[in-house]
Amino acid sequence: MTEPLLEVRDLHAFYGKSHILHGVHFSVGKGEIVSLLGRNGVGRSTTIKAVMGQVVAKGSVTFKGEQLLGCKPFEIARKGLGYVPEDRAIFGDLTVRQNLMLGEKNTRGAGRWSMEDMFELFPRLSERVDTLAGVLSGGEQQMLTLCRTLMGDPELVMIDEPTEGLAPKIVVQVGNFLAAIKERGISILLIEQKLAIALDISQRLYVMGHGQIVFEGTPQDLRDNEAVRKEWLEV
Numbered sequence: 001m002t003e004p005l006l007e008v009r010d011l012h013a014f015y016g017k018s019h020i021l022h023g024v025h026f027s028v029g030k031g032e033i034v035s036l037l038g039r040n041g042v043g044r045s046t047t048i049k050a051v052m053g054q055v056v057a058k059g060s061v062t063f064k065g066e067q068l069l070g071c072k073p074f075e076i077a078r079k080g081l082g083y084v085p086e087d088r089a090i091f092g093d094l095t096v097r098q099n100l101m102l103g104e105k106n107t108r109g110a111g112r113w114s115m116e117d118m119f120e121l122f123p124r125l126s127e128r129v130d131t132l133a134g135v136l137s138g139g140e141q142q143m144l145t146l147c148r149t150l151m152g153d154p155e156l157v158m159i160d161e162p163t164e165g166l167a168p169k170i171v172v173q174v175g176n177f178l179a180a181i182k183e184r185g186i187s188i189l190l191i192e193q194k195l196a197i198a199l200d201i202s203q204r205l206y207v208m209g210h211g212q213i214v215f216e217g218t219p220q221d222l223r224d225n226e227a228v229r230k231e232w233l234e235v
Contacts, residue, residue: 003030006051006061006063006081006189007027008027008047010023011023011025013047015046021050021211024212026216030187031187033188033201034187034189035190035198036205037191037192037208037232037233038207038208038209039235040193042211043208048083052076052158053068053075081155082149084149084159085160086160090141092134092135093133095129096144097115100144101115101151102148103151104151118151121180122143138166139167142162142166155187156186156187156189157188158189162190163193175197175201178201179201204217205217207228208232
């Protein structure tokens with residue numbers, strides 16, 4: 001693994017009195033794509049919400065060596081973490097252009113990404129730039145939320161189920177998008193239900209079960225481990 005950028009150790013998270021995460025551990029290196037796999041309900045989304053300060057958690061979450069637990073979500077975002085939620089969270093009453101502008105950091109220096117870069121990655125957004133985001137298709141909304149996050153110039157992006165419910169053609173575009181942002185040195189923590197995508201683009205994988213990490217290794221390690229796939233991934 002490359003030098004750790006994000007390190008999570010002994011992470012416990014709670015919804016009220018419900019104990020959801022039980023000592024989760026993982027790391028993401030610089031310029032690395034790491035996938036977090038598992039069936040629905042095992043705690044994958046809760047894990048990245050805990051990293052972003054959106055749920056009550058204890059343990060250790062460090063980014064570039066700095067402790068994040070106790071920070072507010074906007075403070076964590078300003079430190080260089082991007083988050084693409086599963087529900088996309090676009091602003092439907094604003095245009096595509098306005099949604100992208102909201103993602104920009106308020107900094108004097110130019111970031112790694114411009115609006116023109118977004119339109120190059122997803123030409124369909126260029127065609128819809130003055131359209132209200134609420135009338136976009138599901139695939140277009142997914143493109144928009146991915147691009148809005150990049151406009152904040154993150155060093156690491158956590159993406160929750162980016163291909164859920166999308167047509168095969170759009171799934172391919174999302175895969176190409178993830179590869180393109182990795183080429184610019186941006187790290188990715190990916191929650192993905194489609195095993196084939198995760199195996200294809202990730203350098204390392206973690207599998208979750210019952211709020212814990214039950215497997216970690218390379219894509220080839222997981223391909224070779226039929227027992228883990230059957231017990232923790234296959235329906």
